[in-house]
Amino acid sequence: MNIELNYTNIMDEIIYEEGISLLDFVNIKEKINTAYDKVMQKCKNDELGFMKIIYDDILIYYELKEYSKDFDNIVVIGMGGSILGTQAIYEGVKGIHYNDLNDKKVYFLDNSDPEKTFEILNIINLKKTLVFAISKSGNTAETLANFLIIEEKLKGITKDYKKNIVVVANTGELKNIADREGYKFYRMPENVGGRFSVFSAVGLAPLCCMDIDIEALIEGAKEMDKLCRNKDIFKNPALMNATIHYIAYNKGKTISVLMPYIERLHKFGLWYRQLWAESIGKNGIGQTPVISLGAKDQHSQLQLYMDGLKNIIITFITVHKFKYDLKIRSSNYLNNRTLSTLIHSEQKGTEISLTNNKIPNISINIDELNEYTIGKLIYLYEMQTAFMGELLEINAFNQPAVEGGKIITRKLLEECPVDEIKESKPTKKYCIEI
Numbered sequence: 001m002n003i004e005l006n007y008t009n010i011m012d013e014i015i016y017e018e019g020i021s022l023l024d025f026v027n028i029k030e031k032i033n034t035a036y037d038k039v040m041q042k043c044k045n046d047e048l049g050f051m052k053i054i055y056d057d058i059l060i061y062y063e064l065k066e067y068s069k070d071f072d073n074i075v076v077i078g079m080g081g082s083i084l085g086t087q088a089i090y091e092g093v094k095g096i097h098y099n100d101l102n103d104k105k106v107y108f109l110d111n112s113d114p115e116k117t118f119e120i121l122n123i124i125n126l127k128k129t130l131v132f133a134i135s136k137s138g139n140t141a142e143t144l145a146n147f148l149i150i151e152e153k154l155k156g157i158t159k160d161y162k163k164n165i166v167v168v169a170n171t172g173e174l175k176n177i178a179d180r181e182g183y184k185f186y187r188m189p190e191n192v193g194g195r196f197s198v199f200s201a202v203g204l205a206p207l208c209c210m211d212i213d214i215e216a217l218i219e220g221a222k223e224m225d226k227l228c229r230n231k232d233i234f235k236n237p238a239l240m241n242a243t244i245h246y247i248a249y250n251k252g253k254t255i256s257v258l259m260p261y262i263e264r265l266h267k268f269g270l271w272y273r274q275l276w277a278e279s280i281g282k283n284g285i286g287q288t289p290v291i292s293l294g295a296k297d298q299h300s301q302l303q304l305y306m307d308g309l310k311n312i313i314i315t316f317i318t319v320h321k322f323k324y325d326l327k328i329r330s331s332n333y334l335n336n337r338t339l340s341t342l343i344h345s346e347q348k349g350t351e352i353s354l355t356n357n358k359i360p361n362i363s364i365n366i367d368e369l370n371e372y373t374i375g376k377l378i379y380l381y382e383m384q385t386a387f388m389g390e391l392l393e394i395n396a397f398n399q400p401a402v403e404g405g406k407i408i409t410r411k412l413l414e415e416c417p418v419d420e421i422k423e424s425k426p427t428k429k430y431c432i433e434i
């Protein structure tokens with residue numbers, strides 16, 4: 001059960017106009033060492049809480065796990081870093097059809113789409129549902145909106161509604177509501193950024209109620225932490241992968257494609273997308289994360305990756321052992337092959353053709369996808385992001401640019417009469433009405 005990083009087309013001795021070679025590393029040796037030292041110094045200064053929380057006591061969640069056994073459903077309400085990590089781990093371990101295969105149903109309310117909220121509330125018996133409302137700021141509109149709708153419904157169907165609600169918030173309106181109503185609640189350390197918070201109560205509180213082995217999850221993160229505290233780049237996968245992406249970025253690779261060849265890692269891709277975009281998209285700098293799923297997106301995006309702008313670097317994630325497999329009977333080359341052999345061959349074929357086409361690509365190979373290895377994978381990317389921020393000399397831990405849209409939204413909601421917002425069109429902009 002291990003993660004290894006193979007650098008296809010990266011560590012070759014070839015130096016060519018698109019490639020990356022050892023010489024590129026030698027040229028920035030001091031910069032790499034400085035980036036490593038700065039991350040470790042920030043950790044010592046207690047600025048990087050995500051590197052500390054994996055050593056916190058997790059026994060506090062075992063009472064919640066027992067408590068959750070009385071419920072048939074779990075609903076998690078949150079946005080961004082308050083829900084994407086939990087979804088990535090839940091789906092990464094349990095798969096995408098868990099609800100169809102098990103009595104306990106798990107739903108994620110991660111948007112302000114009225115149809116999604118309505119349909120989930122229509123499926124579940126709210127009285128038998130444990131609801132997690134998660135928001136570090138406690139003021140995220142979508143989270144508050146969904147929570148207030150569910151809270152009102154619960155108040156209408158049971159006087160014991162307080163038993164159905166767990167809040168994870170440090171401050172803001174959600175924390176005030178939890179204090180006023182006396183809801184069960186958990187905090188997260190202030191020095192842990194939202195998109196780095198899945199190993200805090202943000203993820204561990206709901207996950208321990210979803211039959212996820214949070215002990216194995218944290219063990220995986222700790223194992224990866226040992227590797228990432230090694231100054232030798234050739235023994236530190238996060239520092240190495242950050243450096244590869246940094247060198248690639250400086251060679252014009254402004255798009256980072258993550259391409260797992262297993263459906264269970266699609267939500268992990270969405271978590272990575274926020275982590276990478278929001279952490280390094282600063283001051284006119286940024287490497288756009290794109291999520292592709294193998295093998296199916298070979299049929300939708302590979303033409304662009306192979307023959308379009310040479311502005312991408314691709315990371316394949318391959319899982320060697322699937323939970324199940326199926327044999328193919330056929331008169332052609334597929335005969336007596338299994339689906340796992342097919343998808344592994346497709347990944348290898350894509351990797352080799354991209355390499356032949358001088359598209360830099362990296363492989364992360366996971367023996368078996370479970371709590372331990374997804375814990376390693378998530379922590380790997382958290383550390384890679386921290387190192388990348390230092391290499392790019394930007395602050396990887398804030399997101400100042402997202403506030404503008406929220407202020408305008410709030411103004412609209414406060415000032416515009418209800419029915420006008422739907423009609424209001426942004427001026428000076430081409431609109432297509434369908």
Ligand SMILES: O=P(O)(O)OC[C@H]1O[C@H](O)[C@H](O)[C@@H](O)[C@@H]1O
Nearest residue numbers: 079080081082135136137140194
């Ligand atoms: O956890 P919350 O305070 O609700 O924030 C949820 C998300 O929304 C914010 O706008 C930020 O873009 C994200 O970094 C954050 O994870």
